[in-house]
Amino acid sequence: MLADIDYFYAQVEERDNPLLKGKPVIVCVFSGRTEDSGVVATANYEARKYGVKSGMPIALAKKKLLKADAKFIPMRHDYYKTVSEKVMAVLRDKADAFEQVGIDEAYLDVSLKINGFDDAERLAGMIKEEVMSKERLTLSIGIGPNKVIAKMASDLSKPNGIKAIRPEDVVNVIHPLPVDRLPGVGKKTYDRMVEAGIATVGDLAHFDRAKLVNLFGISLGNYFHNAANGVDDDLVHEKGEQESISRIVTLKEDTNELEGVMESIRPLCEEVADKASKRGLLFRSIGIIAITKDLGIRTRSKSLHVATNDKVILTKVVDELFSKYLEESKVKLRRAGVLVSNFEKKGTGQDVLTRYF
DNA sequence: CTCTGCCTTAC
DNA sequence: CCAGGTAGGCAGAG
Numbered sequence: 001m002l003a004d005i006d007y008f009y010a011q012v013e014e015r016d017n018p019l020l021k022g023k024p025v026i027v028c029v030f031s032g033r034t035e036d037s038g039v040v041a042t043a044n045y046e047a048r049k050y051g052v053k054s055g056m057p058i059a060l061a062k063k064k065l066l067k068a069d070a071k072f073i074p075m076r077h078d079y080y081k082t083v084s085e086k087v088m089a090v091l092r093d094k095a096d097a098f099e100q101v102g103i104d105e106a107y108l109d110v111s112l113k114i115n116g117f118d119d120a121e122r123l124a125g126m127i128k129e130e131v132m133s134k135e136r137l138t139l140s141i142g143i144g145p146n147k148v149i150a151k152m153a154s155d156l157s158k159p160n161g162i163k164a165i166r167p168e169d170v171v172n173v174i175h176p177l178p179v180d181r182l183p184g185v186g187k188k189t190y191d192r193m194v195e196a197g198i199a200t201v202g203d204l205a206h207f208d209r210a211k212l213v214n215l216f217g218i219s220l221g222n223y224f225h226n227a228a229n230g231v232d233d234d235l236v237h238e239k240g241e242q243e244s245i246s247r248i249v250t251l252k253e254d255t256n257e258l259e260g261v262m263e264s265i266r267p268l269c270e271e272v273a274d275k276a277s278k279r280g281l282l283f284r285s286i287g288i289i290a291i292t293k294d295l296g297i298r299t300r301s302k303s304l305h306v307a308t309n310d311k312v313i314l315t316k317v318v319d320e321l322f323s324k325y326l327e328e329s330k331v332k333l334r335r336a337g338v339l340v341s342n343f344e345k346k347g348t349g350q351d352v353l354t355r356y357f
Numbered sequence: 358c359t360c361t362g363c364c365t366t367a368c
Numbered sequence: 369c370c371a372g373g374t375a376g377g378c379a380g381a382g
Binding site for chain 3: 031036037039056057062063220242247250
């Protein structure tokens, strides 16, 4: 199963404020640069009727909703996180294997506790009821013989639905769909596929596997071929440790000056170092993220010889990386960020003083 | 094989 | 008109 909380952030806001019911609700990330700068995180279905979508500039969403009584609400990420944890606890409890994906989705392997797809549909209904009674939230649940099919089934069931795709129906259900409904096919890949004459999932299924590998690489090429044929042997497994920690901000104004950037960046170095320390992690790679005024993304990074979590070292390396970057680049920066990765668990890595004893 | 930089997806 | 955080793959250079 793939269980997905419907229009999550906006649904939580509706739940907590009945006055919002029936109105377009848009949960926004305001960047603080101007009154309306920022993007839409989630919109409820009322707002979607007007063409409002996740990732859209808030200013554009407001334009589309000029004549509607729409509510624009600032995102409360920490709160949604705690709500998510409660829902996930219910879901995890129902599965033999569990894999959370993002804040509002999870795969549940329930093969061992059900007997056939009818039974799985009953279980999905019980899960939805339990989440409704405990958290007052609706879910959509897709059921299939593997993860890709379960995911596609959940998309077809939204909102507040249950849909099972049985093995014997897989091909008939997915082959007519446009190829970008296959998970992993985004805008860029879709354009390339259309260029190659692939418009539907069925087209993709019948496309030569070797050619797909040529076009998209060995890993993606084989994934596309198998998935389009309803085949996916990816296991449902609990995610491992986090592999990177990053923070990024929008600058007050576009700039090309080191001090202007570092002013905004230094607090982020602190936060990142603190977060690593809190988790008992030492990082060996330090990176910067630069987003130019035309929204292009540049990154620079550097690996250290010895892992650290020292914010002074972090800040100094970040300063050097930005200094070097700003010398090379001409375009002004709109946003800037810090990333650390290549973690070692504190205490298990090499200890310079004691290692040789 | 490692490091680096970039691309792409997705929530 | 434009956030923020994380993952994973690929390619080129060393």
